[in-house]
Amino acid sequence: MDETGTPEPERLDHETSSGDAPVTEFATGAFELVTVEPRVAILDALATYQAENPREPTLGFTELRERAAIEDSGNFSYHLEKLKPACIKRTDEGYSLTWSGRSLVGVLRAGVGARTTRGPVTLDATCGICGTELTASYEDRLLSVTCANGHRFPTDDLPPNAVSGRPIDEVITIQTRRTRHHLDLVREGVCPACFATVELEYEVLNSPRAAHILIATCGDCGRVSSSTIGSYLLTEPVVVAFYHDHGVDLTETPFWAVELTIADPTVHSEEPLRLSLSVERDGERLTLFVDEHARLLDSDRTTE
Ligand SMILES: [Zn+2]
Ligand SMILES: [Zn+2]
Numbered sequence: 001m002d003e004t005g006t007p008e009p010e011r012l013d014h015e016t017s018s019g020d021a022p023v024t025e026f027a028t029g030a031f032e033l034v035t036v037e038p039r040v041a042i043l044d045a046l047a048t049y050q051a052e053n054p055r056e057p058t059l060g061f062t063e064l065r066e067r068a069a070i071e072d073s074g075n076f077s078y079h080l081e082k083l084k085p086a087c088i089k090r091t092d093e094g095y096s097l098t099w100s101g102r103s104l105v106g107v108l109r110a111g112v113g114a115r116t117t118r119g120p121v122t123l124d125a126t127c128g129i130c131g132t133e134l135t136a137s138y139e140d141r142l143l144s145v146t147c148a149n150g151h152r153f154p155t156d157d158l159p160p161n162a163v164s165g166r167p168i169d170e171v172i173t174i175q176t177r178r179t180r181h182h183l184d185l186v187r188e189g190v191c192p193a194c195f196a197t198v199e200l201e202y203e204v205l206n207s208p209r210a211a212h213i214l215i216a217t218c219g220d221c222g223r224v225s226s227s228t229i230g231s232y233l234l235t236e237p238v239v240v241a242f243y244h245d246h247g248v249d250l251t252e253t254p255f256w257a258v259e260l261t262i263a264d265p266t267v268h269s270e271e272p273l274r275l276s277l278s279v280e281r282d283g284e285r286l287t288l289f290v291d292e293h294a295r296l297l298d299s300d301r302t303t304e
Pocket of ligand 1: 127128129130132133149150151218
């Protein structure tokens with residue numbers, strides 16, 4: 001949409017090549033697809049039908065029009081054509097969603113535009129840095145967990161549908177799993193929102209406490225995130241194994257209960273940057289050696 005509210009002209013992006021190189025073709029711009037109400041109604045009707053009939057998700061023309069509640073057959077047909085072939089495919093039996101169509105419906109149903117807020121809720125947990133109570137609150141798609149002294153634990157985007165109707169501890173478990181996955185992608189240079197390339201930048205913060213962080217910026221969708229070096233290491237097999245051996249399941253333990261996320265690195269060299277982080281459990285120490293992008297170079301387990 002431009003400033004007058006007029007839909008943008010249809011966009012045709014072609015990126016064709018031979019071999020295994022990607023081929024991209026958008027018959028209709030993604031924003032236009034979801035800003036025209038009849039199209040959302042058609043996608044929604046097909047998704048509802050598919051949820052009821054997962055093995056036979058195909059609807060005929062008239063039934064789809066009725067389910068989408070569009071009276072004018074010409075108008076319905078026009079918008080249906082616009083959704084093909086990206087979001088809807090047609091077979092002899094009728095119409096059904098493509099994977100792109102399902103993905104778009106998933107994004108919409110996860111709560112685009114919903115103004116869900118929650119909390120602040122006091123958690124049965126304390127800040128690993130200062131020991132004060134932690135509280136969780138949800139607003140503008142962000143779930144934040146902070147203590148009274150302003151120490152923040154990973155704040156990440158979470159769709160409203162993940163938050164509605166679930167107890168806060170379940171929401172936090174979803175957030176924990178999702179954030180770990182996001183950090184894993186980001187460290188590999190992939191944006192978890194749009195899957196373009198992210199730039200990683202190492203920085204040392206001094207407030208509210210000294211922290212070594214990696215800032216990830218997506219040059220495509222503009223997503224910016226920053227996390228401590230230790231947070232990026234939670235999916236490393238040696239880290240998962242160390243915690244497992246000491247009775248901690250990292251797949252579901254919130255970030256504030258894992259000391260590695262707040263471990264203060266030791267700088268061994270500046271050029272190239274080489275850091276080490278250590279954590280201790282039951283008299284055993286795990287030391288991790290990493291580079292400027294939190295890539296694990298070496299590790300060591302020692303018993304005191
Ligand atoms: Zn604190
Ligand atoms: Zn992006």
